[in-house]
Amino acid sequence: xxxxxxxxxxxxxxxxxxxxxxxxxxxxxxxxxxxxxxxxxxxxxxxxxxxxxxxxxxxxxxxxxxxxxxxxxxxxxxxxxxxxxxxxxxxxxxxxxxxxxxxxxxxxxxxxxxxxxxxxxxxxxxxxxxxxxxxxxxxxxxxxxxxxxxxxxxxxxxxxxxxxxxxxxxxxxxxxxxxxxxxxxxxxxx
Numbered sequence: 001x002x003x004x005x006x007x008x009x010x011x012x013x014x015x016x017x018x019x020x021x022x023x024x025x026x027x028x029x030x031x032x033x034x035x036x037x038x039x040x041x042x043x044x045x046x047x048x049x050x051x052x053x054x055x056x057x058x059x060x061x062x063x064x065x066x067x068x069x070x071x072x073x074x075x076x077x078x079x080x081x082x083x084x085x086x087x088x089x090x091x092x093x094x095x096x097x098x099x100x101x102x103x104x105x106x107x108x109x110x111x112x113x114x115x116x117x118x119x120x121x122x123x124x125x126x127x128x129x130x131x132x133x134x135x136x137x138x139x140x141x142x143x144x145x146x147x148x149x150x151x152x153x154x155x156x157x158x159x160x161x162x163x164x165x166x167x168x169x170x171x172x173x174x175x176x177x178x179x180x181x182x183x184x185x186x187x188x189x190x
Contacts, residue, residue, distance in 0.1 A: 002027040004045040004185050009033055011062070011081050012052030016166040020178045021048065033062055037069040046075040046185045049082025049160065056084035056094050056125055063088050070158065075184040077177070078160030080123055086160045087127040087151055090136050097147070100124035101162075104169060107143040108150075116143060117173040119163035126162065127151065157184035 003025040008018060010030050018028045029044070033052075040047060047069065066089035069076065078086040084094050101121040108119050117140075126147040129138045139159055140149035150161035159181075165174035 004182070005029065005043070006046045006048055007031050007035075007040045007044040008048040009035065009050055009062075009082070011050045011059075011085070013050035014164070014166060017048060017050060017079065020166050020175065024178060024182050026182070033059075034065070037065050037072070040069065041072045041074055044074065045189065046077070046181060048181075049076065049078035049086055051080035051082060051122075051164065053081070055096075056081055056088055059085060070156075073156060073188060075157035075181060075188055076160070077181040077184075079166070080162060080164060083150060083160035083162045084123075084125055084127060086158065087132070087148075090151070090153075090158075091133045092131045092136070092151070093128045094125045095128055097124055097126050101142070101147075104167075106163065106169075108140040108163060109143050110140055111138045118170040119149070119165075119174060120167035120169035121163045123162060157188055159184075 006021050006026045006028045008028050008030045011033050021028045062085055101123055104120045106119045106121045107116050109116050129148045136151050136153055139152040142149050149163055152159035165177045
C-alpha cells in the first residue's frame with residue numbers, strides 16, 4: 001500500500017531517488033522539469049527536486065516555478081541541482097567552485113550538531129549561504145572547504161542537500177534524509 005504521492009521533478013534524475021521513496025511506501029510520479037506548480041499543489045503530498053547538470057542560475061523558468069511552489073506548504077526535498085535551484089528560488093546565489101566536488105567520500109557536518117556524514121558528490125557549483133534569506137539556514141557544511149552542503153527553512157517543510165543521499169555514501173550515512181522528508185509530509189497531513 002502506497003501512503004504518499006510524490007512529484008519527482010526530473011532535472012536529470014537518478015532512479016535510486018525513486019527507489020528510496022518507494023521503499024518508504026510512496027507512489028512516485030516523475031514529472032518534466034518545467035511542470036507548473038498549479039499541476040502539483042493539491043495533487044501530491046510532497047515534492048522531490050532531482051539532481052541534474054549545469055549552471056543552476058540558467059534555469060530561469062524552473063526557478064520561477066519553484067518560487068511559486070514555495071508559497072505553498074507542500075513538503076519539498078531537493079538533491080544536488082535541486083538544492084541549488086531551491087536556494088536560488090529562496091533568493092540565494094550560487095557560484096562556480098574552483099575545483100568541483102566529485103568523489104564518494106566527502107565529509108559534511110550537520111550544522112548545529114557534532115554529526116558528520118560521509119557523502120557522495122558530483123557538482124561544480126555551490127550555494128552562497130551568506131545570501132540566504134533570514135527565513136532559511138544552512139543545514140550541512142562541507143568539512144573539506146567549508147562550502148554549503150544543504151539548506152532548510154526555519155518554519156516550513158522545505159530542505160535540500162548538495163550531496164547524494166541516494167548514492168550510498170557512508171554507505172547509509174544520509175538515507176535518514178528520506179525519512180525526514182516522509183516525517184515532514186506526515187506532519188503536514190495532520
